[in-house]
Amino acid sequence: MKKNHSLLIALAFISFPALSDIQLAFGVYTSDKATAMVKQFRPVLNALEAKMTAKLKEPVQIRMQISKDYQQGLSNLVEGRVDFSRFGPSSYILAKQNNPDIKILAVESNNGGKTFNGVICVHNDSYIHSATDLAGKSFAFGDENSTIGRYLSQSYLADHNITASTLDSYSYLGRHDKVGAAVGSEQYDAGALKESTFNKLVNKGAPLRAIARFENVTKPWIASSTLEPKIAVSLKESLLELADPKALKALKKNGFLPGNDSDYERIRLAMADNRFFSE
Numbered sequence: 716m717k718k719n720h721s722l723l724i725a726l727a728f729i730s731f732p733a734l735s736d737i738q739l740a741f742g743v744y745t746s747d748k749a750t751a752m753v754k755q756f757r758p759v760l761n762a763l764e765a766k767m768t769a770k771l772k773e774p775v776q777i778r779m780q781i782s783k784d785y786q787q788g789l790s791n792l793v794e795g796r797v798d799f800s801r802f803g804p805s806s807y808i809l810a811k812q813n814n815p816d817i818k819i820l821a822v823e824s825n826n827g828g829k830t831f832n833g834v835i836c837v838h839n840d841s842y843i844h845s846a847t848d849l850a851g852k853s854f855a856f857g858d859e860n861s862t863i864g865r866y867l868s869q870s871y872l873a874d875h876n877i878t879a880s881t882l883d884s885y886s887y888l889g890r891h892d893k894v895g896a897a898v899g900s901e902q903y904d905a906g907a908l909k910e911s912t913f914n915k916l917v918n919k920g921a922p923l924r925a926i927a928r929f930e931n932v933t934k935p936w937i938a939s940s941t942l943e944p945k946i947a948v949s950l951k952e953s954l955l956e957l958a959d960p961k962a963l964k965a966l967k968k969n970g971f972l973p974g975n976d977s978d979y980e981r982i983r984l985a986m987a988d989n990r991f992f993s994e
Contacts, residue, residue: 736773737946742780742797744788744806745890749781756801758965759957766953771946784889785860792817795941799950804932804982805862811976816940820947821954822974823933823966829978832910832928833863835871838901839922846875846927854885855894855906863931864891866985868907871929873990892916899923911967932982935974 741760743752760777767775780797782788785806792800793814802810810817825831837843843852849872857864865887872878879885888894891908898906899921910928917923936954938947954971957963963970 737767737771737775739775739777739799739946739950740780740797741777742782742788742791742800744782744785744802748890748892752781753779755965755967758959758962762957762959762962763950763953766956767946767949770949770952785858789813789860792937792939795939797939798942798946799936799938801934801936803860803862803934804979805866805986806860807935807937808979808983808986809860810937814940818938818940818947819974819976819978820936820938820951821971822935822978823968824970824972825933826969829933829972829974830930831933833867833907833931834910834913834925835868835905835907835927835929836895836898836913836923836925837905838898839924841904841924843905844926846872846877848926849875849877849905850881851883852904854882855897855903856885856887857891857894857908858889859887861891862982862985863909864894864907866982866988867929867931869991870985870988871927873988878991878993895921895923932978933968935979936971 741756743756745752756779760779764775764777780791782791788800788802789806789810791797792802793810799820800810807819822829835846843849854872856868859865886903888897888906891912894903894906894908895912895916897903899916905926909931913923913925938950942950955973957970
């Protein structure tokens, strides 16, 4: 008994490794291959862990939760199953409609600005040279909730008198890389995707040519309505201060800028634009 008592006393003074006091879940949906998304975001999350640990003086760990599609990613944030997310603009607007209490932490910086481009592309050998040449042709969109892959590209087409009834056919293929692959293999005459994915595919030898570019707003990083205010403030500050070269190179952005809901008003207008479906 005495021996056991001594053992208990000894154990009481042993320092065991502490478990992380703050565990956060970062949500993102598969706009590209899941493996590509881990390579893109893990370095950023690692940098955020270090900065937040220093600010909060408690260990912070962030796990990555990749949703299979846009809709699952939206519901995970809206319903508080993840603590913060990175969305495209239209996904943010849909999430905000479903839960007005979500808040923008920061927006990505693209060379110091808040915009980047979407692309409409065709096969290199195509005789299509502008949006007006798309009448009677087939078109590949991305996800039905995608800012570039649907809303902005459909508004651009409508501006050039191309609508659903003008096209021979159209489909929603989901990821941007699938759109590029489908156009490159001539399954579709044209398609819409983000410029970074278009450039990546072209650099790998995909036979694609851009016939149009249109402007989009950079992506927001958003806090769930259930995230503790103290942690949300630390996360926001850490994003805005982020300067880790490895993390920014992986993200392909220059850093983060302050953002607010009004930055995305132009996207709201595009989402409400039904001209593409009008006769």
